[in-house]
Amino acid sequence: RAARQATTTIPIVFIAAGDPVGSGLVASLARPGGNITGMSFDAGPEINGRQLQLLVETVPNVSRVGVLWNPTNLFLMSYWIETQVAARALGLTPQSVEVQDPNEFESAFAAMTRERADALIVLSDIFATFHRRRIADLAAKHRLAAVYGHRLYVEAGGLMAYGPILPYMFQRAATYVDKILKGAKPADLPVEQPTRFELVINLKTAKALGLTIP
Numbered sequence: 339r340a341a342r343q344a345t346t347t348i349p350i351v352f353i354a355a356g357d358p359v360g361s362g363l364v365a366s367l368a369r370p371g372g373n374i375t376g377m378s379f380d381a382g383p384e385i386n387g388r389q390l391q392l393l394v395e396t397v398p399n400v401s402r403v404g405v406l407w408n409p410t411n412l413f414l415m416s417y418w419i420e421t422q423v424a425a426r427a428l429g430l431t432p433q434s435v436e437v438q439d440p441n442e443f444e445s446a447f448a449a450m451t452r453e454r455a456d457a458l459i460v461l462s463d464i465f466a467t468f469h470r471r472r473i474a475d476l477a478a479k480h481r482l483a484a485v486y487g488h489r490l491y492v493e494a495g496g497l498m499a500y501g502p503i504l505p506y507m508f509q510r511a512a513t514y515v516d517k518i519l520k521g522a523k524p525a526d527l528p529v530e531q532p533t534r535f536e537l538v539i540n541l542k543t544a545k546a547l548g549l550t551i552p
Contacts, residue, residue: 352376353511357413367529375524377507381532383417387424389485397483404450407461409436447476462487470494489538498539502532
């Protein structure tokens with residue numbers, strides 16, 4: 339957004355923007371308009387259903403799932419709604435755990451412990467990603483098996499992640515830069531949504547939780 343405010347003429351390519359339309363970066367995904375285009379991280383809220391399914395397949399007898407998310411990010415509201423629907427379809431009880439300040443993480447995990455959550459799903463945004471190591475550490479401390487939106491959480495010690503392949507998105511962004519340098523206009527390059535996904539598991543964390551990966 340800072341770059342957008344600085345220029346309306348120099349081409350800008352973004353990588354892994356959560357909600358480029360809602361945040362006002364582009365007019366639409368198909369026709370960005372203006373001088374900005376790039377890669378959207380948004381795979382659609384239904385991806386959380388797949389993440390919950392993987393959690394059910396991995397954690398025996400899971401019944402109550404904490405849902406950690408940032409309520410100040412309006413982009414995540416549809417994800418929270420879809421997560422509730424998906425959880426109930428799998429026979430799970432979702433527990434909303436809202437965190438918008440780093441000082442709230444401890445109390446959030448304490449609340450999940452009080453409510454006897456069996457597992458955790460984190461709705462990923464830049465706030466959660468920035469604090470991924472702390473989230474993973476607290477999940478381990480409270481012995482909560484957790485699923486996340488991309489591999490950076492797993493590399494920080496989280497149990498598992500299912501989501502877009504971030505390095506591939508960086509590579510795709512480079513092709514957009516190449517096209518622009520050869521004369522293409524950002525306004526004519528549709529914003530690309532994720533097309534390649536990966537499941538990543540931290541076997542060390544699984545072992546510490548006493549889980550056997552099928």
